[in-house]
Amino acid sequence: MQLExxxxxxxxxxxGLGLATAEHLVAQGGRVALFxxxxxxxxxxxxxxxxxxxxxxxxxxxxxxxxASNVAAAKDFLGGLNACVNCAGIIGAGRVLGREGAMxxxxxxxxxxVNLVGSFNVAKACAEHFQHNEPGVDGERGVVVNTASVAxxxxxxxxxxxxxxxxxxVGMTLPMAREFARFGVRVMTVAPGIFWTPMVDGMPENVQxxxxxxxxxxxxxxxxxxxxxxxxxxxxxxxLNGETIRLDGAVRLQPK
Numbered sequence: 001m002q003l004e005x006x007x008x009x010x011x012x013x014x015x016g017l018g019l020a021t022a023e024h025l026v027a028q029g030g031r032v033a034l035f036x037x038x039x040x041x042x043x044x045x046x047x048x049x050x051x052x053x054x055x056x057x058x059x060x061x062x063x064x065x066x067x068a069s070n071v072a073a074a075k076d077f078l079g080g081l082n083a084c085v086n087c088a089g090i091i092g093a094g095r096v097l098g099r100e101g102a103m104x105x106x107x108x109x110x111x112x113x114v115n116l117v118g119s120f121n122v123a124k125a126c127a128e129h130f131q132h133n134e135p136g137v138d139g140e141r142g143v144v145v146n147t148a149s150v151a152x153x154x155x156x157x158x159x160x161x162x163x164x165x166x167x168x169x170v171g172m173t174l175p176m177a178r179e180f181a182r183f184g185v186r187v188m189t190v191a192p193g194i195f196w197t198p199m200v201d202g203m204p205e206n207v208q209x210x211x212x213x214x215x216x217x218x219x220x221x222x223x224x225x226x227x228x229x230x231x232x233x234x235x236x237x238x239x240l241n242g243e244t245i246r247l248d249g250a251v252r253l254q255p256k
Contacts, residue, residue, distance in 0.1 A: 001082065001083070001136065001137075001143060001236060002236070003025065003028035003235065003236055004028060004029030004030060005029075005030070005082070006025050006029075006030035006031070006032075006082065006235060007030065007079065007081050007082050008025055008033070008081075008082075008083035008084065009032075009035060009071060009081065009083070009084050009085070009126055010022050010025075010033065010034055010035065010085045010087060011085070011086045011088035011118070011122055012035075012036060012086075012088035013032065013033075013035055013087065014034050014038055014042045014045045014056065015036075015038070015041055015198055016224060017087045017197065017224050017227045017228070018085070019034075019045055019224070020225050020227060020228040021085055021227065021231050021232075022034060022045065022049060023049065023225075023228065024228035025228075025231075025232065026049050026050070026053045026054060028232065030053075031054070032053065032054045033054070033055055033057055033070075033077060033078060034054060034055065034056045034057065035057050035059035035061065035070060035074075035088070035122065037058065037059065037060065039056070039058055042058070043056065055074070055077045057074060061118030061119070061121055062113045062118050062121065063121075067121050067122055067125050068125050071122070071125040071126055071129065080133070081130065081142070082130060082133060082142045082143070083142065083143050083144075084126035084127070084130075084143070084144045085147075085231055086119040086123060086145070086146045087147050088114065088118055088122075089118075089147065090110070091111075092107060092108070092161040092162045092165065093158050093162065094107055094158060094161065095157065096160050103160075108160070108161040111161040111162055111164075111165050112161065112164060112168070115162070115166060115168075115169070116166075116172075120172065123144045123146065123176070123187070126142070126144065127142065127144060127180060127183070130142025130180075130183065130185045131185065135184050137238060139184040140184045141183055141184040142183075142184070143185065143186045143187075143188070143235050144176070144180075144185065144186070144187045144188070145189070145190065146169050146187070146189045147169070147190055147191075148166040148169040149163075150248050150251065150252075150253060151166055151253060152166035152167040152169065152170045152244075153167075153170075153191070153246075154252055155167075156254065156256050157255055157256040166191070169189055170191065170244050173189045173242060173243065174242045174243075177242030178242065186238070186241040187241065188240055188241065188242070188243060188245070189244040189245070190230055190231065190244070190245050190247055191245065191246045192222060192227055192247050192248065193215065193222055193249055193251045194211050194212075194214070194215065194248075195221055195222035195223070195224060195227065196222065196223055196224060214251060214254070215249040215251045216250040216251065217249060218249055219249075220249075222247065222248070222249065227247060230245065
């Protein structure tokens with residue numbers, strides 16, 4: 001896929017990794033639909049990217065009907081749809097057996113709903129449109145890129161809900177890629193390590209320093225633009241399919 005031809009839905013698209021991806025794709029000539037819940041940040045993102053290149057759609061990724069409607073509207077705005085990048089997610093931190101008792105089931109289920117079910121919901125809504133696209137090189141009609149986390153592989157204490165939701169994303173990557181192969185749709189996942197995001201930016205400096213020191217090389221936090229370039233590489237490289245790419249500076253999370 002040529003990046004200037006990208007017409008992408010990006011969830012979590014008004015901040016962090018999603019916004020960085022939108023900025024990169026627009027800079028390469030693509031157009032983007034930003035799915036998120038923060039209308040104020042959405043307006044600012046569209047102003048920065050250009051109203052002819054980007055549009056904000058207030059979206060709850062767990063709402064099946066709402067997502068389907070917004071995907072259709074995004075396709076109309078974009079003049080087509082051939083990419084889906086799922087970056088929306090929540091932390092859902094908390095011990096299963098905490099000092100104040102067991103984790104409420106709602107904490108676990110909400111985390112799984114947003115991170116895993118939300119990614120599935122948007123991916124399948126977009127793929128439903130992809131299958132009708134005119135085939136490009138190798139018969140490709142579209143690409144889904146989901147965002148997991150290194151916590152999917154070595155989750156820390158307090159990450160049971162988050163790790164489960166991200167492991168689910170890793171687990172559905174290959175089955176979806178195999179199923180969508182007959183439509184010419186690729187499915188990939190990126191598993192970032194510790195990245196500069198609005199959440200990390202608000203942490204004390206000593207905590208930020210400790211996080212950076214835990215990464216073998218380079219000993220720093222990942223930059224959102226590095227995630228964005230990885231997504232762009234996936235979109236452009238038609239032989240990447242059914243796999244999860246760790247983007248983490250060789251970090252392996254410790255128990256806590």
